Amino acid sequence: MELSRSLAPERADFLRRLQNGTCSHGFIVEGPKGSGKREFALWCASALLCQSENKPCGLCRSCRMVQGGHHPDVHFYGEGDKAISVDEVRGLIKETGWIPTDGEKNVFILANAQRMQPPAQNALLKVFEEPPAGVVIFLLTDSRRSLLPTVRSRGQTVRLSPMEPKALEARLKLMFPRVSHEELAAAVTYSRGSLGEAEAFLKRDAVMRRENAKEWLSVALDGDKYRLIGLLTASKHKRDTLLPLLDAFLQLLSDLLLVKSGGKAVLLTDEDLEFYGARATKRVIAAMCDVTVNCRESLESNGNVTAVMTRLATGLWSAANERA
Numbered sequence: 001m002e003l004s005r006s007l008a009p010e011r012a013d014f015l016r017r018l019q020n021g022t023c024s025h026g027f028i029v030e031g032p033k034g035s036g037k038r039e040f041a042l043w044c045a046s047a048l049l050c051q052s053e054n055k056p057c058g059l060c061r062s063c064r065m066v067q068g069g070h071h072p073d074v075h076f077y078g079e080g081d082k083a084i085s086v087d088e089v090r091g092l093i094k095e096t097g098w099i100p101t102d103g104e105k106n107v108f109i110l111a112n113a114q115r116m117q118p119p120a121q122n123a124l125l126k127v128f129e130e131p132p133a134g135v136v137i138f139l140l141t142d143s144r145r146s147l148l149p150t151v152r153s154r155g156q157t158v159r160l161s162p163m164e165p166k167a168l169e170a171r172l173k174l175m176f177p178r179v180s181h182e183e184l185a186a187a188v189t190y191s192r193g194s195l196g197e198a199e200a201f202l203k204r205d206a207v208m209r210r211e212n213a214k215e216w217l218s219v220a221l222d223g224d225k226y227r228l229i230g231l232l233t234a235s236k237h238k239r240d241t242l243l244p245l246l247d248a249f250l251q252l253l254s255d256l257l258l259v260k261s262g263g264k265a266v267l268l269t270d271e272d273l274e275f276y277g278a279r280a281t282k283r284v285i286a287a288m289c290d291v292t293v294n295c296r297e298s299l300e301s302n303g304n305v306t307a308v309m310t311r312l313a314t315g316l317w318s319a320a321n322e323r324a
């Protein structure tokens, strides 16, 4: 039991029940996006299927297959964009009758259970309450309220909270070994404990967009109008890549506004703050926000890309040069 002392409480509880034979066969894993619901279910599946004494060892063939998402006895549903349908539930019920290929258990992980319509939930009810021997079902949902009361009452609920900043940072460090300390810290603050959000924040295209946004702001504040127009109307920019880029720019501006109003920066480094902070007043930034929001709307409602981006460039330039 030495191991479980260092485990998150919900994992320690699962192990305890597994060891004394009181483990439930139906779980409702509830938590906000990015709180690690799938990871928790996979960890439990490892514990259920592990071939070593110290379960889950994380090292045996079975554990590795589970973590890699290709253990033949771990079945996934609902991971795409569509809700799990009644037909899929019927298929699932059939699968619960199969003899496990590799271990002694069949584990079913149903992602996005909050999207399941009542008929699909009803179809699942019986097998969720009383699955065949050796079957364990995990329903992952961002809110258990989205499940029918009859489903809710038949499973053991495990609530996952957003991750602690330190734990999140450590996890991200492993996932993104090349990302700078500043970016990691920004991801932790920005995501408010959601691993999924933090991951999206650190993906390469998101990083690129922030770099782009910073360049726009620097050029706007430096006062070179024609360079700014050239930058914003560059031919590489297309409508669908510009929208997220404008969002990144708006994020940057709101971060700057936050600092100007006495808050703490999320995205900006000390160096950035020194540079932008000295060049832009709160009024300038607010005016830049207005023109950006306005142009973003035009772009979204199909305005001509070059015309809108030229308007944005001149608008930003005018906002920046009113500072005197």
Ligand SMILES: [Zn+2]
Binding pocket: 049, 050, 051, 052, 055, 056, 057, 058, 059, 060, 061, 062, 063, 064
């Ligand atoms: Zn193992």
